Amino acid sequence: MIVDLNSKKHTKKLTEVTVRFAGDSGDGMQLTGSQFSDTTAAVGNDLSTLPDYPAEIRAPLGTLYGVSGFQLHFSSNDIHTPGDRPDVLVAMNPAALKKNISELKKGGIIIVNTDSFDARNLKLAHYESNPLEDDSLKGYESYPVPITSLTIKALEGSKLSVKEVTRSKNFFALGLMYWLYNRPLENTISWIKDKFKNKADLADANLKALKAGYNFGEITELFETRYEVDKAKLPAGTYRSISGNEATALGFLAASVKSKLPLFLGSYPITPASDILQFLSTYKNFGVKTFQAEDEIAGITSAIGASFAGSLALTTTSGPGLALKTEAMGLAVMTELPLVIVNVQRGGPSTGLPTKTEQADLLQAVYGRNGEAPIPVIAASTPSDCFNMAFEASRIAVKFMTPVILLTDGYLANGSEPWRIPHANEIPDFPVNFRTDSEGFHPYLRDENLSRPWTKPGTPGLEHRIGGLEKANITGNVSYDPENHDLMVRLRQQKINNIANDIPELSVDGEQQGEVLVLGWGGTYGSIKEAVMHVRNRGHKVSQAHFRYINPFPKNTSEVLKKFNKILVPEINLGQLSKILKSEFLAPVVSFNKVRGLPLRTSDIEDKILELLGEKK
């Protein structure tokens, strides 16, 4: 423990902290969380976030199902997950406490807004007695703070209504947390000033509440210690904090610029994919055309039309929407037009858990169509990796004249992390050569990759017809010839197989052969990575590999799988990747599955690895 000369209090150094803000959906917890994240990013910590909000927009006040949470893990080391269990819980009401307390680490810190612990709220949270007064918080370090009344007091004389004043209480809580973790206020101050430019009273109230919270930490006898987390040693560069959905949108925009193809997005809003449509519709000055269609089917078919007309065409959705797009995906396969289909996976089946994360659409993506309809499937592994994979999806679609499915998920989409921004000139070009020469032209001629020519309507002399009916090889005329169909089915499959020559090999982190390989795909990358690190820190040898390309798999997949005695495959589904690996490679995989609507817990994976290694934790 060191003594901060400016403060009477002790400062304790920590390497990492996980904080969870929880409150009513109207309490502004997502805002509080994202402000804390932005400031934390700006002071140079590595971080990862997990917003967790109810499906109801404004559930009745004080109810358990109306609790909104935001978890943030920050560190002076490299980190990869939003953290399993929080060290600190900020609970704005009894329901928030009730819902989150079981997740809190033993001995963790609880900061509660005591003002909201009245009979009514306790009842709504199904508390028999007041947890602040009975023994239920024993074993935690709890700090009761009358956040609402302190906020009201700090804003005395404000012209705002009582309701508006109390709404500032999240900034009080934020200020207090800034004090506790030694973070500067400047970021949030300038954010408030900008956000409430035209609402001076509100700006003033929020600023006062923020500072009051900070000062409260300093003055009150309640806290003896404050904490400090040093900067992380990240690779040099310029950073910004980015969410998966924003990264996806930027990746597509970059692909449009680098291919010189105009971008067209046909989409229908659905959680958690809507942001991509929203972000792209702000990029109009790049010539981006966003079409909010009447439904998912129109979303994808309009994109197919745009692709036919020569645009880099996309459609974005989540599980139920992907189901609706199925028939049109087959059309894109048959017409061999480039198209990117993004599925931001959420809890299913049906409308399932609309605001939660899951990885259970893998089999649907790989196999879910009528007929032999192979579509490349790739998956982003972290929020910022969504940028790379959106770019990759576009590149593959255009090069191989094929629809491509890009899988992300609710956690990646809404979660954020620091992103080392690439300079525009570091991103490779992939110019497209449209066919313009009518000499020897046939719509289903193929190049060395087996891709057919992309020919824009409007090109003189190349008039031709395409469609969903089977094509005669080369001429593209409708053909029901049995031998031709067999040939075309194989050609379309071979074309997709050829993509394996164009993607990176699967790399193994750690020993290249040995006892245990932990193998995942998509958004579980961070949880697996951290679990593997923990196990290694205990002196074990364990390797990790992660799929970003799933159909086709990287060329060396079989080779890698053969080198390990045990292959652990953690997934947020009931073993979908496992199933594919078993059928394609006859690999001896051990599945680890938890389908809770949340990222996998590092500790759970860790336990499983240790079990495989024959050690009890």
Add this chain to the structure above:
Amino acid sequence: MEEKVKTQLKFTAKDFASDQEVRWCPGCGDYSILAQVQRSFPDIIEKEKEKVVWISGIGCSSRFPYYMNTYGFHSIHGRAPAIATGVKVANPELSVWVATGDGDLLSIGGNHFIHACRRNIDLKVLLFNNKIYGLTKGQYSPTSEVGKKTKTSPYGSIDYPFNPISVALGSDSTFIARTIDTNPKHMQTIIKRAADHKGFAFIEIFQNCVIFNDGAFDSYSDKSVRDENLLFLEHNQPMLFGAKKDKGLKLVGTKPVVININEPGNSVNDVLVHNEFDDSPVLSMILSHLSDSPNMPVPIGVFRQIMKTTYDEAVANQIAEVKKIKGEGDLEKLLFAGSTWEVN
């Protein structure tokens, strides 16, 4: 000399015929539609044939694009309007046409149809209405009449049918017309009118399916009766019909009645005058429902044409506007936008 060169350069119907064998049932009304399109196109497309795109869904009628020597896309059931929307928005310079059937457009594709209408995308939609499902071999369609006996309605259909013209009117299509496969001249005129319209154009074409619904339109398409039962809508003309043009449509309140203008007390001045460009859709709606009542004529011609900015234009305008305000997009700037920090 110059004149001659011009005439030589003009396309003929043949230029729009592809090398594919046409495979509709002999006698199918679709042949007439194909012929009238190919005959009208030289007047519509004077150069740059490559700018023409035909898009269809699934059905007998949707085979249409294969037979046109233009760009074409035979897609999936019901989705032609949505695909066409993507084509037109992506490249507004293209002349985008949709060939579709009553099942294709109004059943599985109903949603896309009404939304394409309301957006006023510059598409030309030709509905081949044979009041039956042809390709799937004779089930009732959303335009089949109540009581229609088909393979799936052996005791008579109990569905009330859609009225395609009023659906289009109700969805604010900016050009709405009807024509008939047995009247080639009329069909050609209507196709050219649709081509001239800037915006969404909808043409309902009565098309005889000789196999599954033969004679569905006989009471007004057959030469012997058509003068009696068809009302040719013409702008600024009184709505007269009948072999002797002595019957006229009169409005009593909102109720249309038929009068004989030669009978005492009646005159041609009592007869409604057609105004295609009426801002209000009310009269067109009344006309579209005319034949719901017995002894009323069936109107054909242009019901309504109004002008509004098209969707594809609006997309381009908005992009231009945003560029003016924000400046041409700069990837580097966008990547580095917002709050960033340096790590050394």
